[in-house]
Amino acid sequence: MLWTSSYADLVEQFLPIRIPIFKGLLGYRLLIINKNDQSKFDQVQSLADLKKLTLGQGRTWGDTHILESAGFKVVKVTKYQSLFYMVDGGRFDAFPRGVHEPYGEIAKHPELNLTVEKHLMLSYKMPMYLFVSRESKELAKNIETGLNRAIADGSFDEVFYGDPMVKSALEMADMKNRRTFYIDNPLLSKETPIDRKELWFDPKTLP
Numbered sequence: 001m002l003w004t005s006s007y008a009d010l011v012e013q014f015l016p017i018r019i020p021i022f023k024g025l026l027g028y029r030l031l032i033i034n035k036n037d038q039s040k041f042d043q044v045q046s047l048a049d050l051k052k053l054t055l056g057q058g059r060t061w062g063d064t065h066i067l068e069s070a071g072f073k074v075v076k077v078t079k080y081q082s083l084f085y086m087v088d089g090g091r092f093d094a095f096p097r098g099v100h101e102p103y104g105e106i107a108k109h110p111e112l113n114l115t116v117e118k119h120l121m122l123s124y125k126m127p128m129y130l131f132v133s134r135e136s137k138e139l140a141k142n143i144e145t146g147l148n149r150a151i152a153d154g155s156f157d158e159v160f161y162g163d164p165m166v167k168s169a170l171e172m173a174d175m176k177n178r179r180t181f182y183i184d185n186p187l188l189s190k191e192t193p194i195d196r197k198e199l200w201f202d203p204k205t206l207p
Contacts, residue, residue, distance in 0.1 A: 058080055
């Protein structure tokens with residue numbers, strides 16, 4: 001058994017339980033920027049405005065393909081750590097990260113002039129599924145049944161919102177008050193349950 005982001009080629013190899021275990025939260029992306037560049041992002045009013053800026057990503061990351069497919073200009077590198085030094089040095093404008101990631105990453109690089117952009121957020125569907133062997137259909141069915149019961153009785157959300165990583169991300173990111181730009185994820189399987197609203201996190205529901 002494994003759990004990871006769902007892409008169409010992965011679904012061909014393993015049997016997914018199509019319940020996003022983090023409610024799609026990791027598909028919400030904040031931007032790591034140079035502190036001196038906030039005024040540049042203050043001018044962004046539309047997705048078209050944002051696409052005029054350049055983003056940094058890992059060369060082989062699924063997110064890179066998603067962003068390029070949406071029309072973003074992406075600077076691709078092999079080494080993850082290089083991305084922090086490159087955005088600090090102005091090699092690109094922003095480094096998109098999942099809402100749980102940027103604050104801790106910036107704290108690990110106090111020598112750099114980095115911050116989380118204040119007002120904007122990118123979003124695309126990125127479910128994290130549990131996967132089992134394609135021969136384990138009975139196991140997959142039992143897990144899916146259990147997760148659906150937890151969703152129905154509210155215990156799934158209780159565990160989700162009580163998770164320390166989720167709580168910290170929601171407290172720091174101010175997601176409800178950000179201007180959010182939604183883009184498609186062409187890597188999703190057509191069986192992704194995007195119409196089941198109860199499975200997906202929505203920042204508009206935050207208190």
